[in-house]
Amino acid sequence: MDGAPGETIGDQAADDAALIAGLTERLRLLRIVSQQRRYHGRPTPRLPSKRAIIELLNDIVATLYPRHFGPQDLAPEATDTFIAQMLASIRLRLADLVITELMLAPDADATASHARGEALSRAFLERLVIIRDLHDTDILAAWQGDPSAMSLDEVAFCFPGVAAILHHRIAHELSRAGIRMIARIMAEHSHSVTGIDIHPGAKIGPAFFIDHGTGVVIGETAVIGRNVRLYQQVTLGAKSFQDDGTGALVKGQPRHPQIGDDVVIYAGATILGRITVGQGAVIGGGVWLLEDVAPGAMVTQARPMLRFAPG
Missing domain, CATH: 2.160.10.10 (Hexapeptide repeat proteins)
Known part of the structure; x- marks a missing residue:
């Protein structure tokens, strides 16, 4: 006779546990080899979070254009407070991500990386005014260059080329400061959502318009x-x-x-x-x-x- 149902379920659970344990061990060994190849025997460093970088990018966009991409119920009289809070949050989160990226270097020094991360995050905030000013010229160029555009708000909301350029201007500021991995993750996220592939190192002047864009x-x-x-x-x-x-x-x-x-x-x-x-x-x-x-x-x-x- 076949075994009792309880015994069959128990045997399957034991088989699953053995399978998972074996796969976990094999993946651990592969991971060790990979980490030794990348980090040459030094302690495995922490990696930046891709999800955190994408969230940061979206929050930077919301800070630059709070009426379009900020909270849905943001009142005009609360906008400056929202921006101030976002700027403080962006600076702290960016500093942590930059420090994490800098610590990936083979000769990284924790004290120097921390100081540079703090300095770069503050310098980046200063550049947000320039990014906003530049991107306003991009929005205007799209509105003037496309007969289908009925308003500047439509351009800001709906045009994938305009979104890709704004993402690029943000990523470019990080790339030019030497923070290439974070910049590249931002650029590739933008590529995935707009179909437009701009390397963060590219230098782009004002009033740039990508029509359709795919x-x-x-x-x-x-x-x-x-x-x-x-x-x-x-x-x-x-x-x-x-x-x-x-x-x-x-x-x-x-x-x-x-x-x-x-x-x-x-x-x-x-x-x-x-x-x-x-x-x-x-x-x-x-x-x-x-x-x-x-x-x-x-x-x-x-x-x-x-x-x-x-x-």
Whole structure:
């Protein structure tokens, strides 16, 4: 006869416990090997929390634009109090995250990392005024550049390109201060919610407008001037990657385009390498570009021809 139901359930629980114990041990061994490879035998440091970084990014946005992204019931007379409270919270949380990132360095010193984290978090708060001022020019550029935009509020709420640019301006401030992991996590979160991939190292001038936006890629060393407009699926990428002679890639080298003021780049254009697109140039849709463009020039694809098959 088969065993009693209670015995079967007990055997299954024992099997599950043995399976879980074995898997836990195997994962522990893999984790140890990975940590030894990354940290070279020193104590395993604490990692920044991705969730905390995303929450911080959202709170920074709410602080910069409290009427749009702050609490739903925020009264006008309570706005300054809300902002003051948020700024205090942002500074403390950012300092903790920065210190955590700095402590990942092989030669990290706890005292120096703590002092730098505190200083950088205060300096970042000072830059929020500049970020807000710059992003107001982005919102205005979108409203002026898109006939479908009925109001500045609609632009601020609804345009994914505008959201991606604001996220970038926040992440860029951290990247330029050397806080690259936190900045990159913010950038990749923005990529996931907007479909627009902007490396936090890219330098972008005021009044920048990405129309529609899905599939736009802007590389780490790209430089974009004032009053530039991009459409969907534009790539400002690298043509090739330099190595050090042993096959290892050389990092941080300028390898992405420089886009001058007042340039328009239409949908699907791919611009690769450290080339310069001069002021006022227009790059047509679907263009594949590997060389400099003079100021004021217009670059287009060869015009397609319509031919009819013999009847």
